[in-house]
Amino acid sequence: MSEVAARGxxxxxxxxICGAEHVLTQGDLSAWESDWRGRRRGKAxxxxxxxxxxxxxxxxxxxAEHGAPIVTQGGNTGLVVGSTPDESGTEVVLSLxxxxxxxxxxxxxxxVTVEAGCILQNLQQAAHDQGLLFPLxxxxxxxxxxxxxxxxxxxxxxxxxYGNARDLCLxxxxxxxxxxxxxxxxxxxxxxxxxxxxxLFIGSEGTLGVITAATLKLYPQPAAQxxxxxxxxxxxRAVTLLGLAQAHLGSGLTGFxxxxxxxxxxxxxxxxxxxxxxxxxxxxxxxxxxxxQESTEHARQALESLLERAQAQSLIEDAVVAQTQxxxxxxxxxxxxxxxxxxxxxxNIKHDISIPISRISEFVSHTQAMLARExxxxxxxxxxxxxxxNLHFNVQAPEGQDARHFLQTQEARVHAxxxxxxxxxxxxxxxxxxxxxxxxEELAHQKGPVALxxxxxxxxxxxxxxxxNPGRVLHL
Ligand SMILES: Cc1cc2nc3c(=O)[nH]c(=O)nc-3n(C[C@H](O)[C@H](O)[C@H](O)COP(=O)(O)OP(=O)(O)OC[C@H]3O[C@@H](n4cnc5c(N)ncnc54)[C@H](O)[C@@H]3O)c2cc1C
Numbered sequence: 001m002s003e004v005a006a007r008g009x010x011x012x013x014x015x016x017i018c019g020a021e022h023v024l025t026q027g028d029l030s031a032w033e034s035d036w037r038g039r040r041r042g043k044a045x046x047x048x049x050x051x052x053x054x055x056x057x058x059x060x061x062x063x064a065e066h067g068a069p070i071v072t073q074g075g076n077t078g079l080v081v082g083s084t085p086d087e088s089g090t091e092v093v094l095s096l097x098x099x100x101x102x103x104x105x106x107x108x109x110x111x112v113t114v115e116a117g118c119i120l121q122n123l124q125q126a127a128h129d130q131g132l133l134f135p136l137x138x139x140x141x142x143x144x145x146x147x148x149x150x151x152x153x154x155x156x157x158x159x160x161x162y163g164n165a166r167d168l169c170l171x172x173x174x175x176x177x178x179x180x181x182x183x184x185x186x187x188x189x190x191x192x193x194x195x196x197x198x199x200l201f202i203g204s205e206g207t208l209g210v211i212t213a214a215t216l217k218l219y220p221q222p223a224a225q226x227x228x229x230x231x232x233x234x235x236x237r238a239v240t241l242l243g244l245a246q247a248h249l250g251s252g253l254t255g256f257x258x259x260x261x262x263x264x265x266x267x268x269x270x271x272x273x274x275x276x277x278x279x280x281x282x283x284x285x286x287x288x289x290x291x292x293q294e295s296t297e298h299a300r301q302a303l304e305s306l307l308e309r310a311q312a313q314s315l316i317e318d319a320v321v322a323q324t325q326x327x328x329x330x331x332x333x334x335x336x337x338x339x340x341x342x343x344x345x346x347x348n349i350k351h352d353i354s355i356p357i358s359r360i361s362e363f364v365s366h367t368q369a370m371l372a373r374e375x376x377x378x379x380x381x382x383x384x385x386x387x388x389x390n391l392h393f394n395v396q397a398p399e400g401q402d403a404r405h406f407l408q409t410q411e412a413r414v415h416a417x418x419x420x421x422x423x424x425x426x427x428x429x430x431x432x433x434x435x436x437x438x439x440x441e442e443l444a445h446q447k448g449p450v451a452l453x454x455x456x457x458x459x460x461x462x463x464x465x466x467x468x469n470p471g472r473v474l475h476l
Contacts, residue, residue, distance in 0.1 A: 061179030074148030080436025116147030255289030346403030
């Protein structure tokens with residue numbers, strides 16, 4: 001059979017499995033073929049949108065028989081070009097968009113079971129409607145899916161208290177490379193029965209199988225939440241403030257974000273409707289969130305007393321406490337607008353890194369000085385989840401320079417400088433976004449031969465045909 005005929009036969013078979021209207025081959029497919037950052041536009045053999053796990057399993061079998069690679073896609077909000085097809089026109093995009101249901105909430109077990117295509121915000125709302133909390137929270141929550149969150153082990157703003165996606169997951173349903181369904185959705189908090197397969201699939205970025213459903217932990221909703229915004233003189237004192245807040249608020253500290261002055265000035269420039277407090281004249285601002293199981297008054301007293309102590313120790317220069325939920329939301333909105341403001345400013349060189357918290361301040365001073373020395377006028381847009389040691393240490397072209405040209409000529413050099421420094425300080429080149437196709441080379445340099453050998457052995461054992469996301473995460 002010719003190549004064209006073979007492709008036609010696969011498309012026909014996929015149409016029989018999922019319905020012809022859910023196998024897209026023509027028209028504007030850019031929503032599935034382009035990544036969120038606009039870094040790459042690929043070409044899919046087809047976009048397939050199954051309605052249930054059985055259709056996923058059949059579609060995987062069909063692709064395996066035809067030797068067609070599969071790129072699994074959720075909300076396509078990933079930041080490392082892992083969910084879009086390459087330019088070859090041979091990869092099938094398997095979109096979980098239609099598998100978006102909340103299947104069950106078990107209040108006694110404090111768990112929720114959802115299909116993998118469920119939008120994160122819809123899951124949060126479903127938990128909220130039952131008086132419960134699903135704490136994973138990130139700026140893309142209106143579009144990203146639970147499957148994508150788990151496949152990338154997403155972090156976000158509440159990791160400090162509740163952990164990342166891995167910590168919130170009790171069980172998965174997965175379609176493997178043979179088209180078989182593995183189900184561990186019982187919602188068990190203890191299950192020491194051999195190797196933890198769930199943990200293999202979480203963070204595997206679609207390279208080992210297709211996550212079709214998940215059982216996740218729920219928490220009681222806090223009785224009250226208070227949010228404060230404080231100006232700090234430098235990163236060292238931001239870290240000391242984090243220690244003080246942890247000692248003072250204990251597990252009530254649910255968010256601790258740091259934002260550099262340039263990051264906030266970009267928000268002020270591109271989102272004029274947002275009033276950014278205290279950023280002028282202060283190198284960093286910190287956003288603190290406290291969740292309280294008692295009352296608003298109790299929360300307010302604890303937070304205000306923390307801020308008084310911090311001021312007495314010269315850790316903060318100024319601070320505001322949100323007086324209403326609407327004000328608190330606006331402060332969070334400013335934090336979440338930073339990546340969007342950066343995108344408005346132009347293409348930039350992103351680094352999603354983690355560093356031991358005790359070394360963050362030294363890392364920032366050292367790396368910032370090195371960048372300034374090497375590339376005149378370069379702008380560092382530094383912000384992130386300081387409570388988790390996670391910085392988005394992004395580099396923007398000098399003011400007035402063409403961003404695309406800057407990226408083309410400086411990206412490799414900037415990455416080498418920053419990742420070299422990350423390694424010297426004992427950090428990680430991907431804290432929460434994953435590897436995708438953007439960081440495959442860096443992973444190979446940084447991971448170490450023993451780790452790489454074990455990772456390759458796992459990939460080969462579970463996906464010997466290289467069916468799932470070939471070339472992403474690892475080169476074999
Ligand atoms: C504005 C913005 C803010 C963000 N903030 C954060 C943040 O604070 N913290 C953070 O961790 N991330 C953040 N991200 C990136 C983050 O990875 C994603 O938003 C989200 O977790 C990905 O979900 P998705 O459904 O869009 O996955 P996609 O982008 O569709 O896919 C991501 C990866 O997962 C794989 N995948 C998707 N679904 C499945 C599945 N069902 N089974 C197997 N593999 C699958 C894909 O193949 C791909 O490799 C942000 C992104 C944006 C755009």
